[in-house]
Amino acid sequence: MGDETTCAPAAERGGIDMMALLSARRSPPALSLSTPGPDAAQLSILLGAALRVPDHGRMSPWRFIILEGAAKDALADRLDLLAGEREDAMKARAGIKKLRTPPLAIAVASCAVEGRIPEWEQILSAGALCQNVLLAATALGFGGNWVTGWYAYDERARAMLGLGAGERIAGFILIGTPLESAPERPRPAIEAVTTWLDAASIAAA
Numbered sequence: 001m002g003d004e005t006t007c008a009p010a011a012e013r014g015g016i017d018m019m020a021l022l023s024a025r026r027s028p029p030a031l032s033l034s035t036p037g038p039d040a041a042q043l044s045i046l047l048g049a050a051l052r053v054p055d056h057g058r059m060s061p062w063r064f065i066i067l068e069g070a071a072k073d074a075l076a077d078r079l080d081l082l083a084g085e086r087e088d089a090m091k092a093r094a095g096i097k098k099l100r101t102p103p104l105a106i107a108v109a110s111c112a113v114e115g116r117i118p119e120w121e122q123i124l125s126a127g128a129l130c131q132n133v134l135l136a137a138t139a140l141g142f143g144g145n146w147v148t149g150w151y152a153y154d155e156r157a158r159a160m161l162g163l164g165a166g167e168r169i170a171g172f173i174l175i176g177t178p179l180e181s182a183p184e185r186p187r188p189a190i191e192a193v194t195t196w197l198d199a200a201s202i203a204a205a
């Protein structure tokens with residue numbers, strides 16, 4: 001109320017230009033994410049911003065698991081052992097390197113429960129939380145990459161992450177300072193993925 005600057009573009013108010021961020025965001029390769037990662041104050045800002053996620057019924061059907069420092073190293077070491085037992089051991093180990101390299105990984109666990117709010121909507125909220133983490137990391141000047149990998153689904157890896165029976169990994173958001181610029185990739189044309197509904201087709205349905 002009374003703040004005449006609130007309708008000015010964010011950049012003019014000294015903030016980040018949200019449209020510029022959204023229009024240019026790309027995922028730097030996980031292996032290019034180096035130190036520094038967010039410090040404790042930046043991490044707190046990042047998580048607080050990410051939590052402003054749409055959430056039907058205020059269920060908070062998700063939680064963060066912070067992986068950094070010695071804990072992330074220990075997890076990666078244990079996962080390496082599991083990878084060695086797999087048929088695709090080489091590929092599985094390469095996947096762990098993505099977790100090991102960046103200074104910070106934020107796992108988003110989906111904790112959807114049966115009840116009043118459809119499970120689907122709770123899972124969507126967890127996906128939105130992942131994207132919010134990605135955008136908040138980008139807005140703070142870091143790079144972020146959303147991965148899952150075999151260890152999101154492996155029972156023993158799930159136990160290491162402390163997941164409960166009904167919890168699922170929506171994503172590991174890998175965060176750090178990118179050493180190289182993110183590669184561009186083709187994006188779908190708007191027309192290819194968009195339908196403009198017309199009154200005649202509604203009447204014919």
Ligand SMILES: Cc1cc2nc3c(=O)[nH]c(=O)nc-3n(C[C@H](O)[C@H](O)[C@H](O)COP(=O)(O)O)c2cc1C
Pocket residue numbers: 025026027028145146147148149170171182185
């Ligand atoms: C749920 C989910 C899981 C993903 N898991 C992986 C993964 O395990 N490995 C991977 O290389 N990319 C994965 N990706 C894709 C990357 O996050 C990213 O979208 C991709 O590298 C393209 O980059 P962009 O964000 O610039 O479009 C996943 C994306 C989503 C939404």
